[in-house]
Amino acid sequence: MIDDRLEEGGNEEEIVSSLGSPEDAAAAVWQNASIPKLVKEKVRTRRRRTAGEIFLLILGAPLWIPLLLTVLIVFFTLYLVLWVVIASVYIVDIALLLSGLAAIAGGVLLIGKALVPAGIFTIAAAVALIGLTLLLLPLCNLASRGIFKLGQKFFALLKVCFFGKGGKA
Numbered sequence: 610m611i612d613d614r615l616e617e618g619g620n621e622e623e624i625v626s627s628l629g630s631p632e633d634a635a636a637a638v639w640q641n642a643s644i645p646k647l648v649k650e651k652v653r654t655r656r657r658r659t660a661g662e663i664f665l666l667i668l669g670a671p672l673w674i675p676l677l678l679t680v681l682i683v684f685f686t687l688y689l690v691l692w693v694v695i696a697s698v699y700i701v702d703i704a705l706l707l708s709g710l711a712a713i714a715g716g717v718l719l720i721g722k723a724l725v726p727a728g729i730f731t732i733a734a735a736v737a738l739i740g741l742t743l744l745l746l747p748l749c750n751l752a753s754r755g756i757f758k759l760g761q762k763f764f765a766l767l768k769v770c771f772f773g774k775g776g777k778a
Contacts, residue, residue, distance in 0.1 A: 688763065691756050695749065702745045709738035 658666075712735030719728030 684763070688760060691759075695753050695756060698745070698749050698752070702742055702749055705738050705745065706742040709735045709742065711735075712738060 712731050716728045716731035716735060719725075719731055721728075
C-alpha cells in the first residue's frame with residue numbers, strides 16, 4: 610500500500626502518518642477478518658485442555674449447546690424480522706405507486722364517460738398516492754441502511770464476544 614502511494618508521487622513520511630497508529634491498523638485488519646479465519650487462528654494458538662475441563666464440557670453439553678443455539682436463533686430471528694418489516698414497507702410503497710398509476714387511468718376513463726368531477730377527484734387522489742410514494746421511498750432507504758449498519762455492529766459485537774477485542778481473547 611505504501612509502495613503504491615510512493616509510485617503515485619507521495620512523500621513517505623506523509624504516507625506513513627496518514628495511515629494512523631499501528632494499533633488502529635491492527636484493529637482495522639481484525640475487524641475485516643472473516644470469522645472462519647479468526648476461529649482457525651484461535652484454535653491454533655489455544656492451550657490444551659485438561660481432562661477435567663473436557664469432562665465438564667461433555668457433561669454440560671446437554672445444557673449449554675441448546676442454550677447457545679436458542680440464543681443464536683432468537684437473535685437471528687429478530688434480525689430477520691427487522692428485514693421483513695423493511696421489505697413490507699417497500700411492498701407498501703410499490704403498492705401505493707401502482708395504485709396511483711391505476712387511479713390515474715381510472716380517472717381518465719371516468720372523464721371519458723362524462724363523469725368529470727369523479728374523474729378529477731380520482732386523478733387528484735392518484736397524485737396524492739404517487740406523492741406519498743415519493744415521500745416514503747427515502748424513508749425506506751434510510752431504514753434499510755440503518756438496519757444494515759445495525760447488523761454490522763451486531764456481528765462485530767459477536768466477534769468481540771467470541772474472539773475478544775482485537776482477536777486477543
